[in-house]
Amino acid sequence: MKVVTPAEMSEMDRQTIAHGIADYELMERAGHCCFDVIDRETASDAKILVLCGAGNNGGDGQVVARLCFNQRRPVQVLFVGNPDHFTPNSERNFKRLQDTGVPYAFFTELDDNTERMIRDADVIVDAVLGNGLKNRPLYPNVAALFEYVNQSKAVIYAIDIPSGLRGSNGLTVGQAIRADRTLIIQNPKVGMLLEDGPDFLGEPTVLDVGISEQYTDSQKKVLDDESIPKLAKRLKNSNKYDYGAVSIVAGSRGMIGAGLMSSAACLRSGAGLVTTWVPESIYEIVAAQMPWEIMVKPYTQDNVISQLKQQKATAYVIGPGIGRKMLYADLIKWLIETGKPVVIDADGLYHLSKIKSVLSEHAGPIILTPHAGEFCRLCEITKDEYKENSTQIASEFAAKYQVILVLKGYRTRIFVPRGDDPAQCEIWFNTTGNPGMATAGSGDILTGIIAGLLSQTSRPEDAAKLGVYLHGLSGDMAAEQFGECALNAMHLIDKLPESFKTTKRNANE
Ligand SMILES: NC(=O)C1=CN([C@@H]2O[C@H](COP(=O)(O)OP(=O)(O)OC[C@H]3O[C@@H](n4cnc5c(N)ncnc54)[C@H](OP(=O)(O)O)[C@@H]3O)[C@@H](O)[C@H]2O)[C@@H](O)CC1
Ligand SMILES: Nc1ncnc2c1ncn2[C@@H]1O[C@H](COP(=O)(O)OP(=O)(O)O)[C@@H](O)[C@H]1O
Numbered sequence: 485m486k487v488v489t490p491a492e493m494s495e496m497d498r499q500t501i502a503h504g505i506a507d508y509e510l511m512e513r514a515g516h517c518c519f520d521v522i523d524r525e526t527a528s529d530a531k532i533l534v535l536c537g538a539g540n541n542g543g544d545g546q547v548v549a550r551l552c553f554n555q556r557r558p559v560q561v562l563f564v565g566n567p568d569h570f571t572p573n574s575e576r577n578f579k580r581l582q583d584t585g586v587p588y589a590f591f592t593e594l595d596d597n598t599e600r601m602i603r604d605a606d607v608i609v610d611a612v613l614g615n616g617l618k619n620r621p622l623y624p625n626v627a628a629l630f631e632y633v634n635q636s637k638a639v640i641y642a643i644d645i646p647s648g649l650r651g652s653n654g655l656t657v658g659q660a661i662r663a664d665r666t667l668i669i670q671n672p673k674v675g676m677l678l679e680d681g682p683d684f685l686g687e688p689t690v691l692d693v694g695i696s697e698q699y700t701d702s703q704k705k706v707l708d709d710e711s712i713p714k715l716a717k718r719l720k721n722s723n724k725y726d727y728g729a730v731s732i733v734a735g736s737r738g739m740i741g742a743g744l745m746s747s748a749a750c751l752r753s754g755a756g757l758v759t760t761w762v763p764e765s766i767y768e769i770v771a772a773q774m775p776w777e778i779m780v781k782p783y784t785q786d787n788v789i790s791q792l793k794q795q796k797a798t799a800y801v802i803g804p805g806i807g808r809k810m811l812y813a814d815l816i817k818w819l820i821e822t823g824k825p826v827v828i829d830a831d832g833l834y835h836l837s838k839i840k841s842v843l844s845e846h847a848g849p850i851i852l853t854p855h856a857g858e859f860c861r862l863c864e865i866t867k868d869e870y871k872e873n874s875t876q877i878a879s880e881f882a883a884k885y886q887v888i889l890v891l892k893g894y895r896t897r898i899f900v901p902r903g904d905d906p907a908q909c910e911i912w913f914n915t916t917g918n919p920g921m922a923t924a925g926s927g928d929i930l931t932g933i934i935a936g937l938l939s940q941t942s943r944p945e946d947a948a949k950l951g952v953y954l955h956g957l958s959g960d961m962a963a964e965q966f967g968e969c970a971l972n973a974m975h976l977i978d979k980l981p982e983s984f985k986t987t988k989r990n991a992n993e
């Protein structure tokens with residue numbers, strides 16, 4: 485399924501209409517689909533209040549109200565928007581609403597009457613602002629209304645997108661409806677998956693109203709059980725060298741756990757051989773704690789490259805827990821020059837940010853796994869610039885440097901460049917994971933998983949996609965067992981076997 489921007493959604497609407505489905509018919513379908521869900525989930529005597537804007541989102545709301553009324557449900561409409569600005573289809577539905585006899589009122593300000601309407605409602609349907617939201621502050625009376633609605637006890641259903649939430653980036657225009665359920669028309673919008681979007685959305689359901697995603701060339705897609713790549717079956721006639729030898733440069737004094745976690749996750753993800761390189765000063769203690777299967781080797785600032793040269797590796801990791809005291813620029817340059825796949829994470833990204841130009845030319849695949857802060861440093865942008873426009877900036881970065889970018893967050897995105905046009909960059913939005921994973925070491929484990937998979941496939945992007953998906957799935961399984969609060973990074977490693985097994989596409993091992 486594609487993820488779209490509001491502009492791409494509008495183009496899909498336009499093309500679908502141009503190809504023969506009348507816009508009034510589309511609105512009718514959208515309203516019917518929303519009504520079906522609400523009708524199914526709501527007690528027959530629940531008092532329903534539908535808030536309708538002047539645009540087509542409000543038109544969808546009017547259809548819902550009419551259908552509720554026809555089913556003898558207690559329903560009324562509050563118009564939040566100037567009726568002089570009705571779109572033609574809203575206007576047409578307004579006439580039908582009047583003919584049907586649905587009770588309605590016009591909102592002017594938050595007075596006793598509107599407060600009572602909201603207080604009395606069991607269900608509030610938010611159809612004020614949808615895909616046509618513009619990035620300007622709400623009028624103060626509407627902002628006050630939204631605040632009051634958000635405090636109500638009613639179950640809130642948002643149609644298409646919670647009003648006030650920006651479909652482009654998940655920021656609000658200052659205030660937005662905080663929905664319990666969002667009934668998404670046809671395709672998820674980018675902003676539903678980023679920043680505040682998921683918290684305002686509540687529980688989402690995507691409704692198929694017959695708008696076709698073939699009418700957009702959006703390269704943004706949902707990464708789910710259906711779309712994850714498949715690992716090749718292990719041949720009987722194979723040995724450990726067929727599944728890669730990963731060299732991991734990780735850990736420093738005070739941060740020994742990072743290397744342990746990355747390495748253990750890498751091993752669990754199927755790498756044939758894992759060697760972990762640590763500074764001499766922590767060698768003894770790391771070696772004592774490392775799983776038996778993993779080789780641990782010491783290095784110093786002076787001999788690190790010559791040491792690594794002696795060990796044949798099919799993929800490299802640099803970063804988890806390496807800190808900022810030692811110098812890693814030469815090592816990073818050398819790793820990139822080997823032409824082998826390299827995963828750069830955590831403080832590896834800090835060191836990389838000082839020598840970013842080394843990315844300009846590279847032969848082998850590079851996977852970078854920054855969280856938002858690390859990415860901002862790498863791109864020299866502010867947090868606000870990131871929030872406003874992260875999808876565009878990250879596409880440009882991935883295309884410019886020809887790297888696979890794993891941009892971590894609640895819904896981690898994997899950017900896979902296709903040529904040097906950022907518009908062609910594939911963006912995969914992961915669907916697994918939960919806030920319980922916001923815990924120390926969780927990222928180190930992701931890096932290990934990706935490296936382990938990288939050593940078993942010739943398609944690095946597959947390792948990134950599958951790694952992110954399985955990491956999140958392990959997190960969901962751990963949250964299911966322990967709850968989000970008590971979830972620790974090590975639980976993710978414990979759950980890896982189960983997540984590998986239950987992933988449909990890998991279950992035929
Ligand atoms: N055929 C189709 O296209 C289909 C569309 N469908 C539905 O239509 C929805 C999109 O409808 P849309 O394009 O009419 O825009 P919509 O979201 O109603 O908003 C426009 C109104 O909001 C106002 N407004 C905007 N920003 C504002 C702000 N910051 N603060 C305050 N007001 C603001 C704006 O005011 P104006 O800027 O004109 O003064 C105007 O009145 C989509 O989400 C889906 O539900 C489905 O039925 C399927 C078929
Ligand atoms: N709120 C959240 N919901 C889902 N996943 C999260 C959340 N916060 C963090 N994560 C995931 O946990 C990992 C954290 O990585 P990172 O910030 O590098 O942590 P660390 O450096 O402690 O290992 C990432 O994979 C990220 O996607």
Ligand SMILES: [K+]
Nearest residue numbers: 610613645647
């Ligand atoms: K809405």
